[in-house]
Amino acid sequence: MINCARFPLSMLFWHFLACAVVVSVAREPAWNGFVSPASDRDTQFTPYYVPPGAKAYDSNSPLLDFSGRWITSFSPSYAHHTSRWTHRLDAYVLFSFHGTGIEGFGTTSDTISCARIYIDGVLLETIKPWSKKTLAQQRLFWTFDLAPDKHTIKIVNCGPYLDISAFVVTNAKRSLDRSSPAKSSASSQVSPLPRRDTSVTSTWRLTQKGSTGVEAMQISVVSSEHAVIIDKVEHNPLVINGHPAWAALYNLKTHSVRPLAMGSNSFCAGGSYLSNGTLVNVGGNPVVEDRVGAASFGDLDGLQSVRLFDPCKSGSSSECAFYENHDALHMASGRWYNTVTRLTDGSVIIVGGSKKGGWINNATVNNPTVEFYPPKNIHGYLGLPIPLPFLQRTLNSNLFPIVFLLPDGTLFIAANRDAIIYDWKTNSERALPQLPNGVRVTYPMTGAGQLLPLDPDTNYTPEVLICGGSTINDKQAGYEISALTPASSQCSRMALTDEGISEGWQVEHMPEGRVMPDIVMLPTGQLLIVNGAGSGISGYGNVQHQVGQSNAANPRFSPLLYDPRAPRGERFSTKGLPTSDIPRLYHSVATLTPDGSIMIAGSNPNLDRSEMKYGTEYRVEWLNPPYMAKERPAILAKHTKSIPYGQSFNLQIDIPNGLNTETINFILMDLGFITHSVHANSRFVYLKHQVSTTNSFVVSGPKDEGIYPPGPAWLAVVVGGVPSQLVEVMVGNGHSPPVDEAAIANVRKTFKATQKPKSHQDDTAE
Template identity: 55%
Template sequence: MNPRPSRPFLLFLICVVLNTVLCIATDEPAWNGHTPPGSNTPKPFTPYYVAPGAKGYSSSSPFIQYKGDWQIVYSPNFNHKAVHSTCQKQATFSFSFNGTGVEWFGNCDKRHGTASVYIDKTLAGVVNTYCNTTSLRLNQRQFSTFNLPPGSHRLVVENSGDGCIDLNDIVVTRVEQPSRPALRRQLHRRSSASGWNLEVDGSTGVNAMQLAVISETHAIVIDKVEHNPLTINGHPAWASLFELNTRQVTPLEMQSNSFCAGGSFLSNGTLINVGGNPVVADHTSAADFGDKDGLQAIRIIEPCDNDGHCSIRISEFHDSVRMASPRWYNTVLRIDDGSAMIIGGSKKGGWINNDTVNNPTYEYYPPKDIHGSNGMPIKSPFLTDTLNSNLFPIAFSLPDGRVFLAANNDAMIYDWKTDTEERLPPIPNGVRVTYPMTGTGLLLPLSSGNNYTPEVLLCGGSTVDDKKPGSQISSQDPASSQCSRMVLTKEGIQAGWEVDHMPDARLMPDAVLLPTGQIIIVNGAGSGISGYGNVVNQVGVSNAANPVLTPVVYNVSADLGSRFNSQGMPSSSIPRLYHSVATLTPDASIMIAGSNPNLDRSEIEYGTEYRVEWLSPPYMRSARPEIRKHKGNVGFKETLSIEVNRLKSDSDLKLVLMDLGFVTHSVHSNSRMVYLDIHRISGNTLSFEGPPSGGVYPPGPAFMFLVEDGVPSEGVKVMVGDGNGPEVNQKAIENVLKSTQPDQYEKSKGNQGSNDDSE
């Protein structure tokens, strides 16, 4: 190493050693972090993080080799008190490692430049370590890769000479756990004799705790506050925009902790993301992240264009747009007037709900003045009676405008306009279907053929006693294979639940409606309960074990006992456990993502999963019909025409509207399928009638599919209704703002929140 420092290096040295207060970023909130109670000085944020199951190496490690003019700077501001820096062109550092991934961390400011990164002698990318700030951002993730084949690899980084580069630390993803090497190998298409394909392609960048398709080309992925590899503005991203066709991912900025939030579209296409977790002052420290309390947050995401160019932002206005009460694990449902009904939840992060933190109420966005509430929460006896396992209740808006709710072992129909409950028979055999005994549910397809009679399906869950402490629950306690189905008419309710069984028991499954009317059930565990860090016999820290890896098809119209079929279905090798999702996409394939039963990003068994799988039904390889021209809005009872491309003149045609839903924690809020009445087919022109009411299809975004002889077209996005937003009651809004304060629960309790119990 050259002992004579260059001028840029001297500037760097002066900044770090002599003037740290001025030079380390003090003008960026995410960089500074948040100051928790009892602390006087913010702790500077850095993205540097060694996940459990990974290994970190400082820049002084003997395993790192340097060539060229490198200087060592010593400062208490660095993780290991020292950093290696060079401004010399073609100066390199190299590092040999055994693992499946590697991350390079260094500093950035206006003095830094580009570098070429090689993995095993192949150019892996050109990295720009410049950042437009006069202050120094410490220990930023400059490069990462996580999908290397297990084995030995060599990282080489070469300075391009247009500025300086630094090496603070290297982190290696290790593969010592027996399950992880197998997971890393599955990077190819898996076909089956049944014609179904399963392919791994793309990364979500942040863990896919929440997922919603927002246009024909894009989906939004939302996570909690944690050390994701995708970064934005100098800190980890907690949300991303995923391009469905190219698999490209763009980080999104989010202010508050969206840990276990709910979500829904409104009648004008706006997506709201509601609730979350407090600022967590232990483990994943508030001073590390700089996030805000998310318990009362209403995050607003405006509609995305359908032209393939999607540029969105997540807007938060905590002083003027917020819930009246804190909610964690709440369900959000679009109802027949196009507004959002916000249901239940807990007043703070924790695990199994209890009466000290239960929030057994409803509120609405925009706020409503009904039942004397003037925008404030309305009490729910049902959500009081269903403790303890009643978080993320399963909810569907019904054709008559009422709402079906299932929580714990119970169900009811709620008339939100009259504030009355109709209790239904308990779910059979003691099966609980909501968190942490998580099952899934769907409203089955609606059609005029049976006068839009609603029927619900609830699958999976657990019979574990929700009053048991975690010390008496095991990750090996069996999940339930039960599926319960009920027609929600007077006669159907009297007949009770019809019980069927999946081929495999599943906790935390995801049920996805296809345009064909079939249902695909994926993801989940064969034992345990939801969450992490709470029960005995944890796997890693997962409360659940024995992942179920084979999808199953459910045929709605088949006879009882013959509805399920998993024969010949391709099996995954990626466990999809807690914090996993699945959704139908506009091309009619199923996107499967997520899994993170951990406090933070982890590489231990059942570690954090960023890879995306695509489950393709056989129709994806068939000749497919096409909707060529359509009107952007579909009015209620409106007669409209679309131009289509049919495959045969005598084929069986169906036209369906689908809400792909907002998916999180096995809850597919608003997921819906409605058969539209076709009036006439003349050549390539198809005339049809819009849905009869907002009960049958709540006004808002939809995807329209043409299905010919069981083969669907790609979906086109339309707006059902007039496209206007829901009614706004200004007095109710003013009363909510006057009667509440942002983050009021945490302030009143003097509690900075904790997920010791973690979920």
């Protein structure tokens, strides 16, 4: 339980957050009724877990070589009912294995302990297992980025006490399938546009470094040093409070990871930022109980949850935490697979979703409404959900709709094969032309969309691009759908002006089909298309010809570059782009980071953690565009911290010799909140500027909140196609969005008491 007295009063809406008594309510069955192998026991949820495809070795295995005095203990509380412990300084255990990863488990307590972990003779880390209470079957250490070869681990006691119960070795033989399905044959007709200078001649570079600790289902860069990663309740290797974590803070500079406590099940939640910089994470899944290993985890129902995270602004992350108070802080209705977007007043709109965990949406669980956070009294609904007929017409494939704020303050929304412009202030819809060729673009026939760069030279004309998806019929039952049905290669593009809408969607094609792609906006104005599969659809455990549990097959290992300002027929390129060997399918993410590199993580088309094909991925890859190898311009240290609307500010720029200074652009970017191919709030705005003196510029802020909504942003200068690192700024005054007390009070009445978490959630462990 959170101590409300410790909650910072500067956090948004502190005035209505209060500690409340919670009572137990019934739990929900497993996600979509699907049960993964070896998950048919409802037992106490501990970090010890042997995923399908991995192999366990208990402390009595003859393959383990113990040196020094070790004592064997037997108890049902231990993994495999056995454990070995020692008081002897420098006593060690030696174990040779084949695999790409290994985890060690044992008992933690309030006894001071210490162990040095060596892999192949090299010190990996020194651990100090400790917990307030004695806890068995705890994960003491883990590593998942070893070469697929033979390795030796040595664990040396460096303290008064060390307990080893079992090892779990990750299978090194996950086979890959690089076959590609047939491409779509639709034609391509796109009008040329003038090109900005984005030419860089060196090559791309892909490296693997770091582990996320929790599977990267959701990700957002929250500061210059950190990204927050959010998963569902499952057996992740990162541990907090004596059980696996399902959220983490990843240090972008050191690649270290710290678990974050989260009370409710955030499975398939949405997220966005408020105008004051607070990250809002909303929705999720009920408590999973029926015959699932996570049954006794202690999590709360996440369907109506609102989780607040005040981003870390310094190298220290010790004070960064999620805040939850489910009786005082929640949505008016349950939402699973919702999309969240920041509005011109700094609040967020929460669009669609399902009232209950499942797979393909249907009329019995559909939530065809929008609501706002903080709640507002609009159209007479006093904070309660507002019907959006578009989300009824677009059943069944309409979860995680594609939503973008347009410069006039309205919203572009796409779901299934349809799209509208929605005016949330008047609660009215304007129908747009249907996406061509029967392609569906939202979950589970998942494509991806981006709002193309907004440019004052074109009067900020909004233009959207949607790529990938599937032509599979969303009314078919799962047993009639195949994981081998080719994904769509179609990209549909339209300018959202009267003339552009009249002309309709302009179609072009990627070199190969993709479902579940990520589209990452680069500071050059180009778009990187990465991740996804060549066949099937999103999800797991539902269709024919599954690969393991995956509903998709044929991973796309090679990224693709799209230049929106290149002439027709020249926009796609694979030149110089490297190929990965890690499948990134369902529950994968990719995001631009402040140094200009692309962070790629995740993939888990499984109910729980698995090491089978296609298993759970914790490895992180870093894709460096060619500009990363060049000498780059820089915004000098004394830069502006806030950018006002309609006003100018001065910037000093350091420009290296050799860069083409004929083309200089200043840009504002929102890196977005990324999950399930939705890059919510992703935004790119060119700023007007004038030269003041050598290397000194007068830059104009956005003219109004429609061009860039108030809230956090990233500022960069691009010289001759080479961008600087991104600098964190605040657009607007940084104030909180408007608060409507009556609407808040009305929403609070709609909530049922949450279930009380298990007592072990109050334990502490480091």
